[in-house]
Amino acid sequence: MKPIIGITLSQNMGAYKLNKPYMEAVELAGGTPIALGYCTNSIEEFLKISSGIILSGGDDAFDNPRDRFETTLCKIAIKRGVPVLGICRGMQLLNAVLGGTLVDDIPTHIKTYINHRPNEARDLQTHSVAVAKGSVLHSILDTDDIGVNSIHHQCIGRVGDGLVASAIAPDGIIEAVELPLEIHPFAVGVQWHPEELVSLHPKQLNLFEALVNACLV
DSSP states (O other): OEEEEEEEEEEEEEEEEEOOHHHHHHHHHHHHHEEEEEEEGHHHHHHHOSSEEEOOOSSOOOOOHHHHHHHHHHHHHHHTTEEEEEEHHHHHHHHHTOOEEEEEHHHHOOSSOOOOOOSSSSSSEEEEEEETSSSSSHHHOOEEEEEEEEOSSOSSOOOOOTTTTEOTTTTTTTEEEEOTTTSOEEEEESSOGGGGTTTGGGGHHHHHEEEEEEEEO
């Protein structure tokens, strides 16, 4: 049976939203994707049917129903050893749940020659990141560096408790974090959007395959 992967949603004008590549990437990786609405009272039921979780990207975090739902979901998933993949906003939320901080606007607070939110196609690699040797991410991607897209203006400040930085942009901005395997079977967050890169850069599918495989253990 294919592992069911629950994917959190964005919200716009009172409607839920999820870009198609999330579900397509999970299916290509051998999983069955389902969408998770902001139903905090249903988290236990969601986790009964979901073998793994993707915390998806979206707008900045505020005190709203999405934040409350995802924070509770993430805390329980981490505590129970449920595999978690955080993407863009999802990585930042994973970091915040574990006590980390965010820089709320890169151009305002960080001097960098990289535009982390260029007006480019979502499937375009705009800069590279250095992947830490010996990290879970390195074992997944099997490379010391990889090209990524960039669709964010916030970034990680202080890394959350137990997390380690596993990918760094050339300007020093943290682009991936993870919990070591001795702490959690699979908790990885990436600042880029690998789901948007899968068709042109197949190695990005490795992240989704690793999530699905972690659900089979």
